[in-house]
Amino acid sequence: xxxxxxxxxxxxxxxxxxxxxxxxxxxxxxxxxxxxxxxxxxxxxxxxxxxxxxxxxxxxxxxxxxxxxxxxxxxxxxxxxxxxxxxxxxxxxxxxxxxxxxxxxxxxxxxxxxxxxxxxxxxxxxxxxxxxxxxxxxxxxxxxxxxxxxxxxxxxxxxxxxxxxxxxxxxxxxxxxxxxxxxxxxxxxxxxxxxxxxxxxxxxxxxxxxxxxxxxxxxxxxxxxxxxxxxxxxxxxxxxxxxxxxxxxxxxxxxxxxxxxxxxxxxxxxxxxxxxxxxxxxxxxxxxxxxxxxxxxxxxxxxxxxxxxxxxxxxxxxxxxxxxxxxxxxxxxxxxxxxxxxxxxxxxxxxxxxxxxxxxxxxxxxxxxxxxxxxxxxxxxxxxxxxxxxxxxxxxxxxxxxxxxxxxxxxxxxxxxxxxxxxxxxxxxxxxxxxxxxxxxxxxxxxxxxxxxxxxxxxxxxxxxxxxxxxxxxxxxxxxxxxxxxx
Amino acid sequence: xxxxxxxxxxxxxxxxxxxxxxxxxxxxxxxxxxxxxxxxxxxxxxxxxxxxxxxxxxxxxxxxxxxxxxxxxxxxxxxxxxxxxxxxxxxxxxxxxxxxxxxxxxxxxxxxxxxxxxxxxxxxxxxxxxxxxxxxxxxxxxxxxxxxxxxxxxxxxxxxxxxxxxxxxxxxxxxxxxxxxxxxxxxxxxxxxxxxxxxxxxxxxxxxxxxxxxxxxxxxxxxxxxxxxxxxxxxxxxxxxxxxxxxxxxxxxxxxxxxxxxxxxxxxxxxxxxxxxxxxxxxxxxxxxxxxxxxxxxxxxxxxxxxxxxxxxxxxxxxxxxxxxxxxxxxxxxxxxxxxxxxxxxxxxxxxxxxxxxx
Ligand code: SF4
Ligand code: SF4
Numbered sequence: 001x002x003x004x005x006x007x008x009x010x011x012x013x014x015x016x017x018x019x020x021x022x023x024x025x026x027x028x029x030x031x032x033x034x035x036x037x038x039x040x041x042x043x044x045x046x047x048x049x050x051x052x053x054x055x056x057x058x059x060x061x062x063x064x065x066x067x068x069x070x071x072x073x074x075x076x077x078x079x080x081x082x083x084x085x086x087x088x089x090x091x092x093x094x095x096x097x098x099x100x101x102x103x104x105x106x107x108x109x110x111x112x113x114x115x116x117x118x119x120x121x122x123x124x125x126x127x128x129x130x131x132x133x134x135x136x137x138x139x140x141x142x143x144x145x146x147x148x149x150x151x152x153x154x155x156x157x158x159x160x161x162x163x164x165x166x167x168x169x170x171x172x173x174x175x176x177x178x179x180x181x182x183x184x185x186x187x188x189x190x191x192x193x194x195x196x197x198x199x200x201x202x203x204x205x206x207x208x209x210x211x212x213x214x215x216x217x218x219x220x221x222x223x224x225x226x227x228x229x230x231x232x233x234x235x236x237x238x239x240x241x242x243x244x245x246x247x248x249x250x251x252x253x254x255x256x257x258x259x260x261x262x263x264x265x266x267x268x269x270x271x272x273x274x275x276x277x278x279x280x281x282x283x284x285x286x287x288x289x290x291x292x293x294x295x296x297x298x299x300x301x302x303x304x305x306x307x308x309x310x311x312x313x314x315x316x317x318x319x320x321x322x323x324x325x326x327x328x329x330x331x332x333x334x335x336x337x338x339x340x341x342x343x344x345x346x347x348x349x350x351x352x353x354x355x356x357x358x359x360x361x362x363x364x365x366x367x368x369x370x371x372x373x374x375x376x377x378x379x380x381x382x383x384x385x386x387x388x389x390x391x392x393x394x395x396x397x398x399x400x401x402x403x404x405x406x407x408x409x410x411x412x413x414x415x416x417x418x419x420x421x422x423x424x425x426x427x428x429x430x431x432x433x434x435x436x437x438x439x440x441x442x443x444x445x446x447x448x449x450x451x452x453x454x455x456x457x458x459x460x461x462x463x464x465x466x467x468x469x470x471x472x473x474x475x476x477x478x479x480x481x482x483x484x485x486x487x
Numbered sequence: 488x489x490x491x492x493x494x495x496x497x498x499x500x501x502x503x504x505x506x507x508x509x510x511x512x513x514x515x516x517x518x519x520x521x522x523x524x525x526x527x528x529x530x531x532x533x534x535x536x537x538x539x540x541x542x543x544x545x546x547x548x549x550x551x552x553x554x555x556x557x558x559x560x561x562x563x564x565x566x567x568x569x570x571x572x573x574x575x576x577x578x579x580x581x582x583x584x585x586x587x588x589x590x591x592x593x594x595x596x597x598x599x600x601x602x603x604x605x606x607x608x609x610x611x612x613x614x615x616x617x618x619x620x621x622x623x624x625x626x627x628x629x630x631x632x633x634x635x636x637x638x639x640x641x642x643x644x645x646x647x648x649x650x651x652x653x654x655x656x657x658x659x660x661x662x663x664x665x666x667x668x669x670x671x672x673x674x675x676x677x678x679x680x681x682x683x684x685x686x687x688x689x690x691x692x693x694x695x696x697x698x699x700x701x702x703x704x705x706x707x708x709x710x711x712x713x714x715x716x717x718x719x720x721x722x723x724x725x726x727x728x729x730x731x732x733x734x735x736x737x738x739x740x741x742x743x744x745x746x747x748x749x750x751x752x753x754x755x756x757x758x759x760x761x762x763x764x765x766x767x768x769x770x771x772x773x774x775x776x777x778x779x780x781x782x783x784x785x786x787x788x789x790x791x792x793x794x795x796x797x798x799x800x801x802x803x804x805x806x807x808x809x810x811x812x813x814x815x816x817x818x819x820x821x822x823x824x825x826x827x828x829x830x831x832x833x834x835x836x837x838x839x840x841x842x843x844x845x846x
Contacts (some may be wrong), residue, residue: 254831256831
């Protein structure tokens with residue numbers, strides 16, 4: 001298959017060899033699981049259980065709220081012992097409503113929805129409903145509810161379901177292992193998704209540093225004429241949705257549009273596997289594969305982890321921390337989030353837990369920018385990071401936005417490459433946060449203004465109606481007086 | 488366990504640093520420098536040392552006065568590089584005080600008055616060179632013929648100290664004009680270029696540096712190798728050097744074809760003066776050149792064009808330094824107007840039209 005070049009990008013040290021040859025092992029069910037009600041993008045789910053309830057494995061604990069949301073299920077059977085605010089697995093460390101489940105060790109299944117026998121004869125609605133009620137979200141880390149994304153075929157004529165097996169983040173090997181060990185499940189899930197999307201073609205893109213995964217997938221897909229496996233060059237951030245779409249199809253998604261607008265929908269390989277489980281067996285999303293790695297981990301592993309498992313347990317399962325670590329990261333080192341507290345749980349978006357030593361993170365004091373322009377030439381989005389950062393430093397956030405701040409995908413390439421160690425992405429995240437907050441405030445004050453105006457108008461209407469009624473009543477009584485007089 | 492979360496990602500970093508970059512540039516200059524020292528003897532070595540040490544000392548002084556950390560900042564190597572490039576652009580036997588004044592202009596005025604590393608608008612080495620060229624034209628245009636170390640014409644160490652730190656009459660007897668200066672003078676005497684170029688150093692001698700000229704212009708070949716090394720190491724990209732040299736070569740070739748009596752040919756433009764040093768090492772100075780590749784092409788073209796204009800029509804036979812400074816002044820404007828095309832947008836910054844076939 002012909003590939004197309006993507007602009008910029010970097011070649012970080014991948015260090016995937018730490019875990020790439022480690023088969024996925026299942027974590028024994030921990031004694032206590034912590035399940036935040038929001039593990040996805042969109043509205044938080046609302047709890048449907050109360051403290052003291054006995055729940056079974058696969059039972060729904062919290063229901064999705066509104067269109068963009070996802071339910072949360074019990075990863076094992078046990079008792080709900082607490083529903084309270086706890087530190088969320090988010091860099092802010094802010095508390096979030098969390099359901100605490102004490103496992104009973106029996107791992108008894110609830111009655112699951114019946115398998116969908118022949119999904120290819122079902123309507124897209126049936127598949128989407130199943131995916132939605134199974135709590136499946138994008139497992140690549142974006143955690144966007146998959147059912148919503150499977151609905152993109154309604155408005156757009158789609159040509160390609162692009163399955164993202166690039167796994168361009170250093171260290172992470174969970175997708176690699178899933179493709180090697182569960183190729184059939186991934187291919188089946190992908191075909192179901194393509195059917196739901198109405199996309200005639202499935203393309204599975206795998207970076208060239210995972211030849212075994214590509215081989216396994218090729219074998220599993222050999223009987224499927226509409227499924228193609230393509231090797232894409234090893235180039236970070238190849239796995240970014242728009243860039244992968246461009247690399248594979250040559251189509252450049254216009255700003256503020258979706259890849260669906262150019263006929264392509266991108267899903268992660270692990271998501272495809274989860275959808276296979278949901279459709280074929282009625283199993284909701286209860287666990288995910290997590291890469292636990294970094295030189296700070298004694299025995300790095302790929303682990304199938306029940307959602308809600310405290311990161312502490314994971315690290316313990318891998319032999320604990322080895323020596324002095326500098327950073328603890330959830331996800332990959334490029335776009336991952338710092339972990340505030342190892343008591344926080346693994347959630348649907350946790351693709352990796354990395355304990356990184358000082359040598360691995362290679363942090364140094366920031367020096368003055370020497371305008372070397374490297375950040376400009378490697379930015380995969382064609383932005384000018386050095387200039388945006390300078391504007392943000394002077395609090396000129398709107399000006400930074402005018403030269404493309406909101407187009408930045410926070411891939412981290414610019415910070416990674418900067419010889420002066422300028423924390424460019426840190427500036428961008430700060431500025432994006434501020435701008436979004438300002439935007440919200442503006443919208444809120446506009447909304448308040450609109451509400452006040454609406455209220456005034458309503459009061460005015462009521463007053464007017466009263467006045468009219470009074471006038472009518474008066475006129476009527478006058479009329480009746482006249483009538484009386486006439487009579 | 489709780490861990491500090493004082494910064495967002497990435498949590499890994501390329502093994503680069505400012506000092507690594509500077510060291511690579513210095514390494515690229517080293518062969519040419521050693522060759523030049525051999526070519527021009529002890530006085531050149533002293534001149535080189537005086538210039539570099541002045542720059543480093545003045546940098547330390549400026550940092551100290553502005554209460555900034557001296558040691559770590561010196562370690563970035565930028566002052567050494569400025570001094571080194573400045574030395575490359577001086578006549579090989581320039582007296583110590585000319586070098587020192589140039590260093591004051593380069594480090595104190597061009598660099599620290601603007602706020603230090605990364606803040607300066609003008610290339611410090613070129614500011615230093617121009618300042619002394621304008622102030623001391625005699626000393627700055629007195630070049631010596633090469634007399635390799637150990638040869639009869641090469642002064643010993645003691646004499647050399649006299650040449651650089653005192654006044655020595657030896658200079659006068661040895662002095663010669665640089666190739667570009669020679670052509671210019673001949674032209675002003677009414678001798679057409681087509682004739683004077685025959686008596687000027689030929690291209691091989693220009694490439695090998697066996698002719699009079701400033702310290703760094705006399706080893707075009709080794710400078711070129713150094714420049715290619717920097718491109719291979721990705722310290723610089725090809726854009727600026729190619730734009731500068733391509734423009735100069737084209738203008739030279741075209742105009743000398745039209746009127747060979749008035750204009751020097753493209754090859755001569757390329758190999759004479761500090762063209763190669765300028766194109767690879769001066770014009771590519773990060774701080775004072777545009778950050779985008781397309782901006783760099785425009786900037787390089789501007790330098791090539793202005794160099795040619797100044798060399799051909801203005802009073803100074805050497806145009807590179809002026810051209811670089813003029814384009815330095817335009818760098819912020821180039822950066823403002825020429826940005827890369829953002830993903831999913833047109834050059835103007837509008838979202839691309841929706842077109843499934845777009846490539
Ligand atoms: S990479 Fe760093 S030093 Fe180079 S221009 Fe960008 S911010 Fe400045
Ligand atoms: S983080 Fe943003 S600005 Fe930096 S390279 Fe990635 S897209 Fe470009």
